[in-house]
Amino acid sequence: MRPPLRTTVLLAASLLAAAGCGPSEGNAASESAVAAAPVSDFSVYDLPSTWRDQRGDTLRLAALAGHVRVVAMAYTSCEATCPLIVADLKRVEASLPAERRGDVGFVLVSLDPERDTPGRLAEWAARTGLDPARWTLLAGADDAVRELAATLDVRYQRQPDGELAHTNGLTVLDSAGAVAHRQAGLGDTEATIRVVGELLR
Amino acid sequence: MPSLRALAPIALIALAAGPALAASPPAGKARTARRASRAAMVAIPAGSYRPLYGRPNDPLTVVAAFRLDRDPVTRADFLAFVRANPQWRRSAVRPLFADRNGYLADWRSDLDPSTGSGQAAGDAAALRRPVTGVSWFAARAYCAARDARLPSVAEWEYAAAASERQRDASRDAAFVQRLVSLYASRPRPLPPVGAGAANAYGVRGLHGLAWEWVDDFNSVLVSDDSRGVGGRDHDLFCASAAIGAADPTNFPAFLRYALRAGLTGRSTLETLGFRCAA
Numbered sequence A: 001m002r003p004p005l006r007t008t009v010l011l012a013a014s015l016l017a018a019a020g021c022g023p024s025e026g027n028a029a030s031e032s033a034v035a036a037a038p039v040s041d042f043s044v045y046d047l048p049s050t051w052r053d054q055r056g057d058t059l060r061l062a063a064l065a066g067h068v069r070v071v072a073m074a075y076t077s078c079e080a081t082c083p084l085i086v087a088d089l090k091r092v093e094a095s096l097p098a099e100r101r102g103d104v105g106f107v108l109v110s111l112d113p114e115r116d117t118p119g120r121l122a123e124w125a126a127r128t129g130l131d132p133a134r135w136t137l138l139a140g141a142d143d144a145v146r147e148l149a150a151t152l153d154v155r156y157q158r159q160p161d162g163e164l165a166h167t168n169g170l171t172v173l174d175s176a177g178a179v180a181h182r183q184a185g186l187g188d189t190e191a192t193i194r195v196v197g198e199l200l201r
Numbered sequence B: 001m002p003s004l005r006a007l008a009p010i011a012l013i014a015l016a017a018g019p020a021l022a023a024s025p026p027a028g029k030a031r032t033a034r035r036a037s038r039a040a041m042v043a044i045p046a047g048s049y050r051p052l053y054g055r056p057n058d059p060l061t062v063v064a065a066f067r068l069d070r071d072p073v074t075r076a077d078f079l080a081f082v083r084a085n086p087q088w089r090r091s092a093v094r095p096l097f098a099d100r101n102g103y104l105a106d107w108r109s110d111l112d113p114s115t116g117s118g119q120a121a122g123d124a125a126a127l128r129r130p131v132t133g134v135s136w137f138a139a140r141a142y143c144a145a146r147d148a149r150l151p152s153v154a155e156w157e158y159a160a161a162a163s164e165r166q167r168d169a170s171r172d173a174a175f176v177q178r179l180v181s182l183y184a185s186r187p188r189p190l191p192p193v194g195a196g197a198a199n200a201y202g203v204r205g206l207h208g209l210a211w212e213w214v215d216d217f218n219s220v221l222v223s224d225d226s227r228g229v230g231g232r233d234h235d236l237f238c239a240s241a242a243i244g245a246a247d248p249t250n251f252p253a254f255l256r257y258a259l260r261a262g263l264t265g266r267s268t269l270e271t272l273g274f275r276c277a278a
Helices: A005-013 A081-095 A096-105 A116-126 A142-152 A189-198 B073-085 B136-145 B153-160 B173-184 B251-261
Strands: A029-030 A050-053 A056-059 A068-074 A104-110 A135-140 A154-156 A165-167 A170-172 A181-186 B042-044 B047-048 B060-061 B064-068
Touching: A005 A170, A005 B173, A029 A142, A050 A116, A068 A081, A081 A104, A081 A170, A081 A189, A104 A142, A116 A135, A135 A142, A135 B173, A142 B136, A170 A189, A181 A189, B042 B153, B047 B153, B060 B153, B064 B153, B073 B136, B153 B251
Parallel strands: A068 A104, A104 A135
Antiparallel strands: A029 A181, A050 A056, A050 A135, A068 A170, A154 A165, A170 A181, B042 B064, B047 B060
16 A cells, blocks of 8 residues: 555654653553554564573573563663663562562663673673663664664664754563554553553563 | 645754665575576665754764666566576465565566567567566565675665765756656656666666665654654654754755655555665
């Protein structure tokens, strides 16, 4: 089907509720799923790219299969929204009953792999209070990052001054790596928490 | 035809293209032993240009020398690719890599690119039409199989700024106006490649045929706030203030950026094809 030009532009313009750098305006649009029917019929774990985690171990994304994962893309030297991304992830983590907390993993993928070496990721994770048993921080080649971002609908670009501009949000993957929920924007984790809860049932 | 003035309220707030330096390596999928036939490529010299979006004090975007396919990838080209790479045939493609409802949707079958409207299979002219209905993953895999890659936004825009005579015709109002007409009147179906005039670099068909994939299409961030820079959601990113378009009258460029902002890696459009760079 070929959308007319105008529709294409309007479609493009209505995309991406990217939250601003300040406190969230509760602007989280979400594309959610009934627990039985994932938003997507594909698995992110089919991506062949390799990554290094905060321990320096090399892995493919498929290594993350078997658990529900909440994934976001950010980077350690980001001062403004990245702490908010982590805050949202932590809020989801805290929403889990203690006995289920081991069933959900949190994944942060660096948009700045050049600076975010495994050592730096580990140090930042410790400083931020991320339990290594549940939190995976990944750095990969530029190409791999671009590809994963294209899969998760994350947009990013390096600015002339070296900073990164990027959209904000979270993705919930079911244990097979299918996208179960996309939270666009930050601050309103209600739907995300609900979907994670449904996946754990 | 849609009135382009009607599109004006949609102000796109996007980001200046950062310096686009040397080619990134081809996509990571394993290549097969057999490669698609070599396409004619044009050498584009290094240079700089002012992209559509930027702040007044931003340096010009630098583009290193690179090569670009003279013409878009054709159906014949892509047929050879899917013959050699069955995982990219329509019936086999993984949902992760392409929207299965649109991927090669107008092909008659896995190995028949003719569109079936009274056209004989293997009609040579039809096979030379640009391939469309391909996703970013598929386009990347095709280029990788040729030891090539997709061009970046900066490279594509830089090459496409040229008219037949001028390398940077982006400020040539008559040229921009011609593009407006071209975009509004794309022929259906698309003609075989090679028919139109080459631009000042020797590249053909960048305008008026299919839209084309770029490697970092998801580097374009767009706000839906039509109030532009002063709008509520204007600070899309951490470090800098939002910026507006350097040339708000360049509607063809707006359309290209808007299209990129609406795509995901598995998107397919009947109007979207690609060419490779190296």
